[in-house]
Amino acid sequence: xxxxxxxxxxxxxxxxxxxxxxxxxxxxxxxxxxxxxxxxxxxxxxxxxxxxx
Amino acid sequence: xxxxxxxxxxxxxxxxxxxxxxxxxxxxxxxxxxxxxxxxxxxxxxxxxxxxxxxxxxxxxxxxxxxxxxxxxxxxxxxxxxxxxxxxxxxxxxxxxxxxxxxxxxxxxxxxxxxxxxxxxxxxxxxxxxxxxxxxxxxxxxxxxxxxxxxxxxxxxxxxxxxxxxxxxxxxxxxxxxxxxxxxxxxxxxxxxxxxxxxxxxxxxxxxxxxxxxxxxxxxxxxxxxxxxxxxxxxxxxxxxxxxxxxxxxxxxxxxxxxxxxxxxxxxxxxxxxxxxxxxxxxxxxxxxxxxxxxxxxxxxxxxxxxxxxxxxxxxxxxxxxxxxxxxxxxxxxxxxxxxxxxxxxxxxxxxxxxxxxxxxxxxxxxxxxxxxxxxxxxxxxxxxxxxxxxxxxxxxxxxxxxxxxxxxxxxxxxxxxxxxxxxxxxxxxxxxxxxxxxxxxxxxxxxxxxxxxxxxxxxxxxxxxxxxxxxxxxxxxxxxxxxxxxxxxxxxxxxxxxxx
Numbered sequence: 001x002x003x004x005x006x007x008x009x010x011x012x013x014x015x016x017x018x019x020x021x022x023x024x025x026x027x028x029x030x031x032x033x034x035x036x037x038x039x040x041x042x043x044x045x046x047x048x049x050x051x052x053x
Numbered sequence: 054x055x056x057x058x059x060x061x062x063x064x065x066x067x068x069x070x071x072x073x074x075x076x077x078x079x080x081x082x083x084x085x086x087x088x089x090x091x092x093x094x095x096x097x098x099x100x101x102x103x104x105x106x107x108x109x110x111x112x113x114x115x116x117x118x119x120x121x122x123x124x125x126x127x128x129x130x131x132x133x134x135x136x137x138x139x140x141x142x143x144x145x146x147x148x149x150x151x152x153x154x155x156x157x158x159x160x161x162x163x164x165x166x167x168x169x170x171x172x173x174x175x176x177x178x179x180x181x182x183x184x185x186x187x188x189x190x191x192x193x194x195x196x197x198x199x200x201x202x203x204x205x206x207x208x209x210x211x212x213x214x215x216x217x218x219x220x221x222x223x224x225x226x227x228x229x230x231x232x233x234x235x236x237x238x239x240x241x242x243x244x245x246x247x248x249x250x251x252x253x254x255x256x257x258x259x260x261x262x263x264x265x266x267x268x269x270x271x272x273x274x275x276x277x278x279x280x281x282x283x284x285x286x287x288x289x290x291x292x293x294x295x296x297x298x299x300x301x302x303x304x305x306x307x308x309x310x311x312x313x314x315x316x317x318x319x320x321x322x323x324x325x326x327x328x329x330x331x332x333x334x335x336x337x338x339x340x341x342x343x344x345x346x347x348x349x350x351x352x353x354x355x356x357x358x359x360x361x362x363x364x365x366x367x368x369x370x371x372x373x374x375x376x377x378x379x380x381x382x383x384x385x386x387x388x389x390x391x392x393x394x395x396x397x398x399x400x401x402x403x404x405x406x407x408x409x410x411x412x413x414x415x416x417x418x419x420x421x422x423x424x425x426x427x428x429x430x431x432x433x434x435x436x437x438x439x440x441x442x443x444x445x446x447x448x449x450x451x452x453x454x455x456x457x458x459x460x461x462x463x464x465x466x467x468x469x470x471x472x473x474x475x476x477x478x479x480x481x482x483x484x485x486x487x488x489x490x491x492x493x494x495x496x497x498x499x500x501x502x503x504x505x506x507x508x509x510x511x512x513x514x515x516x517x518x519x520x521x522x523x524x525x526x527x528x529x530x531x532x533x534x535x536x537x538x539x540x541x542x543x544x545x546x547x548x549x550x551x552x553x554x
Contacts, residue, residue, distance in 0.1 A: 015329075015336040015337065016252060016333055019329070030098035040094040044094075
């Protein structure tokens, strides 16, 4: 039981830490991803409009 | 009522903001590939946020907490498998890279490219059936969570379910994947903050030493060792590995995120990093469940585990975690946590609603029209059909959520309903990509045997979930091999293997 308890404790620490760390990185860098994505969608829509005209 | 004015204000502000932001997405939807796969332009960080938000919801917290309550630390095995398998899929690009190269919009679309239009329709029906049955219990369980934490009378659960559904529908129907991704990003940040807050509160209130001692006293070795635990064992672990490989590659909502990324390399990186989030997605709520057992597990024994007793009232194990939150979180914090959980609820539901509706419209209705000799629909008409499918799925969810209660642990019910199509689809996709001999007859045999292997034993023969899941994958693999060896080979022209928007 002790072996399993150690294993699960370490797993819990790794899981919790990576969850918090990745959240922080995604929150900061995701905002610029969002801006780029909006511009790309607008560009695609504009190109489609020009093709139709 | 557990909620104070400040809690209600926080929640109301969040709901208004979220729906308004979601509605902005409609402005960017120009064609069907925008509506279904976000224009295939998602970058790494946005991809991680939307994939994580899609697969982490109140339902995830509830079923994982229930597993933790009932099976202790041994339940962590399921969470670790889900995360590690995801990391392996991401690192290797197993299936997902090839799917992304093919520029698919739905998983069953691959079946027409490799196998036949008929098999695409059959797969579409099974995917929609399994997916909707799977999602059918979400609303009820989410309603339970919200009523218990906020203290709303449980008789009003139907109203709570309806409000949740209408809010999600408002932006999903109009803005499609674009709205879903925008709201997913905000929702991911909020739900993560709530997850971390609740984990800290749970361990602080229950105490780590008490948590370990309680599991040890109640469950003994079975609370720590997944192989010794009678509910799990080796068969469960092998089934979980197969199941999670199939979920991370063929599950419609996950696959749609992979199809929406900028390219195969981005999809691999998104999958890898989200794998690390998946470790916490399972393990942290399971810890909340174990903390709830520690604080409130004093009732009469069921299968060796004491029922939770909170404020003199005996509850079901799945309700122990929200009851704990209602008691340990103070005013304001309770509102922040619910405002974090609501987004989790909405992001999962909107993505699932959207994913299964997309399958109904793209893989059942559209191919059937072509079989009947009708021409293709315009992008605008396809979007309209998707919206109608969305409404249809929503109505079914209300009905099923109200009238069906899963017999055992909710996690296992979700696993089995997913297996209805995952067993066959996973086997067919592997066969299609990596075994030249696989053919249409094998494809039909795999899909039908896999579905029968999941539905009949679970719903009619009442076999255990482990055996059911294992049998379904075995039957599907057997079906593909036998069917392909007996059936005729279909030659697929190389240009057919490139799909276009």
